[in-house]
Amino acid sequence: MASSSEPKPSAAHGPTDVAAYTRSLDCVHCGLCLPTCPTYQVLGVEADSPRGRIYLMRALAEGRVQDPQAIRPFLDRCLDCRACETACPSGVRYGEILETTRAELERQRPAPAVASRLARFLLRHVVARQGRVRFAFTLLRAAEVLGLKWLAGKLRLIPKHALAIAPPVPNRRERAPLPTGLHTPPAGTARRGIKVALFTGCIMEPMFGRVNRATLRLLLANGFDVEVPAAQRCCGALLVHAGLPEPARELARANLTAFADAEFVINNSAGCGCAMKEYGHLLGTADGKAFAAKCRDISEFLAAQGLSAPPAPRPLRAAYDDPCHLCHGQGVRSQPRQLLAQVPELQLVQHDKPEDCCGSAGIYNLLQPEVAEPIGQRKAAALVASGARAVVTGNPGCMMQIQSHLRRAGSDIAVMHPVELLLPAE
Ligand code: SF4
Ligand code: SF4
Structure with missing residues (x-):
């Protein structure tokens, strides 16, 4: 002191x-x-x-x-x-x-450079608005289909490292948002009497729609009622990291309202979940703290509640990699491992330093490639050396960064989210 x-x-x-x-x-x-x-x-x-x-x-x-x-x-x-x-x-x-x-x-800051002004504009007016993010991904997909992404790479309009990081944008069906409103467990499922609200995320939704669908299905199969609030907004993490707390506070206040009725706010993106658990600090208010206390990572929630629907067998050798904002930011380490250990036939293997950063860190890998690249290469090398056939990690940025570096290292190791391995048989 x-x-x-x-x-x-x-x-x-x-x-x-x-x-x-x-x-x-x-x-x-x-x-x-x-x-x-x-x-x-x-x-x-x-x-x-x-x-x-x-x-x-x-x-x-x-x-x-x-x-x-x-x-x-x-x-x-x-x-x-x-x-x-x-x-x-x-x-x-x-x-x-x-x-x-x-x-x-x-x-x-005196007068930001044009690139910095553009980045701040994109963060405030595109990334922080889910409708505009969806539209941006529609444009990106169209550009890919028309070969414009390839052309932009050839003409060096897009830096090589940015092209390497971004996987192809999934098709429209894959990017479809989850239906909003209340979802109830399928007929015949023993209900837990607990209603949770699901945060869908700005990047998880367009790039890994399959993970959001798996998360919803997993929660319902395990007997939880699930609300997907229509009024939810971006978590604000990228704005906070960029030194722009005021627009992040606007988003946080909107989320407090959108999730007001929820007993638990469930997150499957470690970065978003960490930011939402810090709303108490960001807003400096009692309702910000109360909201933060309701937030749970999906693995944290399911490990505490217990799985009532046994996961389907998965004959696979997999390595779990800790997202920084889950292990260091939220202190969630044992829960994903504990859940994955319940998957029949899944063989979990260790790799070197699973808590080391992969170099993704929001948009860090786009802005600081000379540091992010060696960090990503080291992560990919550790995963390849482990002999795993799949890497399991719970954050969309980490999934993209790890996938990009594995592919560049010539590896076909699959990249998955833990919820995908916890689903019961259909
Ligand atoms: S571990 Fe690092 S941050 Fe903590 S007291 Fe030592 S030097 Fe300071
Ligand atoms: S990059 Fe280094 S200083 Fe920055 S948060 Fe990570 S460990 Fe701390």
Whole structure:
């Protein structure tokens, strides 16, 4: 804790969130987080490590940085994967310090470059609006079918790494949103008397519609009533990570209303689930905290409730890979493994460092390819070495990043979401 004799945040230069500043003082510079930090592993630079970044953010908060924008590249290169939080014996809440500082730097930013303005426009006015995301994916699919994506690659209008990351957009049937409203278990299913609300996500829906359909079917088969609220909005995670908390708060408030009647809010995207569990911090209100307390990852929820519909046999060798925002962000590690262990004939194999980041981190792999690429390559190599025929992970960004790097490594290992392996026989 900061005392009157300790340094204080500068009102002129530092973050206005004194709590986040105070948390930076918890860092005792021990360096135990360094070996777990993916950017430090790749770059080997202190300022690109958690300890170095905390030092810079603290200096900024105390008004000791002459040009605040000079520290931006070091913070931009952070994946916000939170591996450092897991490693830290002092309980430093790095994510909160980072997000507060990013928001402060964004507020002070002089005149953003055109590319940055475009990225912020897309985040605020497209990514954060599900209807526009759906339309954008319709356009992308049309561009692929017409060969325009190939042409744009040939003409170098789209960077090579961006083309490599993005898998083909699924067809319209695959991208169809889940029907909104109340879904009830099929006739003959023993009902649990619990109604849950399902968050469908901006990327999970158009890119992995099969996962949303499997999640709904799994919950119904296990006797839960499921509401898919029509008024739900984007979780706001990408906006928070970009230092734009105010538009993220608008989305959070809309979700509080959309999910007001839910006993549990179920999420199958680790990044979205983590962001929604942090609405208490984002909004700083009691109803934000109450909403966060209702949020559950699908694996967390089903492990606690127990499966009543036995999963169908899956004769497969599979490796489970922890999404950062599930293991480090939400502390959910054992539950997916515990559920997968109940799948008959599924052989779970270990691979090297399953909690290491894959390099996806929202749109990080698009913005920071020189760091994201080696991180992704390392993940793919570990999975190939494990001998698994499938990798199982619960976040759409991780699924795309891992799939892209496996394919580039010449591997045909399948990439699946845990819910797909937990379905009972039809
Ligand atoms: S959040 Fe991840 S990338 Fe950022 S400092 Fe911590 S460990 Fe490193
Ligand atoms: S492990 Fe924690 S206390 Fe040690 S340097 Fe990293 S953030 Fe600071």
